[in-house]
Amino acid sequence: MAPHPNTAPFVATHLARQLVTSNPSPRYVRAIARAFLSGEHGGRVYSGRPTNLGAAVAATLLDREAADPALDHDPRHGALREPLLKLVQLMRVLRFRPVAGAPTALGGRVNPRAAGLPRVDPSRLGRGGLTSG
Numbered sequence: 001m002a003p004h005p006n007t008a009p010f011v012a013t014h015l016a017r018q019l020v021t022s023n024p025s026p027r028y029v030r031a032i033a034r035a036f037l038s039g040e041h042g043g044r045v046y047s048g049r050p051t052n053l054g055a056a057v058a059a060t061l062l063d064r065e066a067a068d069p070a071l072d073h074d075p076r077h078g079a080l081r082e083p084l085l086k087l088v089q090l091m092r093v094l095r096f097r098p099v100a101g102a103p104t105a106l107g108g109r110v111n112p113r114a115a116g117l118p119r120v121d122p123s124r125l126g127r128g129g130l131t132s133g
Contacts, residue, residue, distance in 0.1 A: 003050070008033035015056055020066040028065040035059035 012032035016024035024032075035041040039052035042062060046055040065071060 007051075008036045011036055011056060012060075015060045019057070019060050025065060028063055031063055032056050032059045
């Protein structure tokens with residue numbers, strides 16, 4: 001990985017957001033970035049070389065900010081994932097398919113035109129990724 005000064009904080013922020021909280025504190029990001037750059041965390045040497053993801057993941061998951069249950073009640077701490085995204089991800093993992101004729105959670109009041117709206121294809125974002133249907 002490139003030795004750019006923003007690489008470690010970037011990786012640290014994304015690890016914290018994906019694995020623990022949507023709003024990591026600056027101290028938490030610095031601790032993860034330090035582990036990423038040094039290759040060690042908590043007295044354990046993972047590789048001792050810079051850009052070690054093992055040390056960064058350990059710092060992410062073993063930090064007090066990840067393990068403190070008191071932070072779960074702090075609204076500024078953030079959430080693991082927004083509730084709707086959790087539900088959508090669960091439905092994708094379980095390969096959810098709607099049953100024809102079954103009532104919807106919205107009571108059948110879904111706008112039929114919504115199905116024809118363009119959506120973003122993540123694999124094509126860089127090339128005008130809007131597709132229809």
